[in-house]
Amino acid sequence: MKKAVKPHVGKEIHVVLDNLSTRTTADVKAWLAKNPHVHFHFTPVGSSWLNQIEIWFGIITRQSIRRGTFASITVLVKQIRDYINSWNENAKPFTWTATADEILAKVRLVQTVNNNSK
Numbered sequence: 001m002k003k004a005v006k007p008h009v010g011k012e013i014h015v016v017l018d019n020l021s022t023r024t025t026a027d028v029k030a031w032l033a034k035n036p037h038v039h040f041h042f043t044p045v046g047s048s049w050l051n052q053i054e055i056w057f058g059i060i061t062r063q064s065i066r067r068g069t070f071a072s073i074t075v076l077v078k079q080i081r082d083y084i085n086s087w088n089e090n091a092k093p094f095t096w097t098a099t100a101d102e103i104l105a106k107v108r109l110v111q112t113v114n115n116n117s118k
């Protein structure tokens with residue numbers, strides 16, 4: 001965190017983390033107390049919203065970035081921002097279509113494949 005925060009001195013910093021118990025250690029609490037501009041946000045226990053974010057990054061990669069030619073980082077950033085603005089004009093929520101049974105069946109399949117490859 002020290003390295004991540006250092007270039008942004010004086011700015012409010014928001015960090016999204018999974019809900020591991022490491023954030024409750026005395027060292028982490030002391031560090032956060034010394035860095036009040038850093039705000040931790042934790043995903044809910046058992047949540048899957050990060051999976052939806054990964055899906056969205058896949059969409060923007062396929063539809064806007066992959067196979068693109070960008071003369072500079074500035075051009076790439078503009079392409080990404082333009083895509084996001086266009087996306088937001090017509091945004092619709094993601095809808096999960098898999099049932100719990102379908103997800104668990106995939107987990108079992110992966111476990112089987114992993115066990116057979118050893």
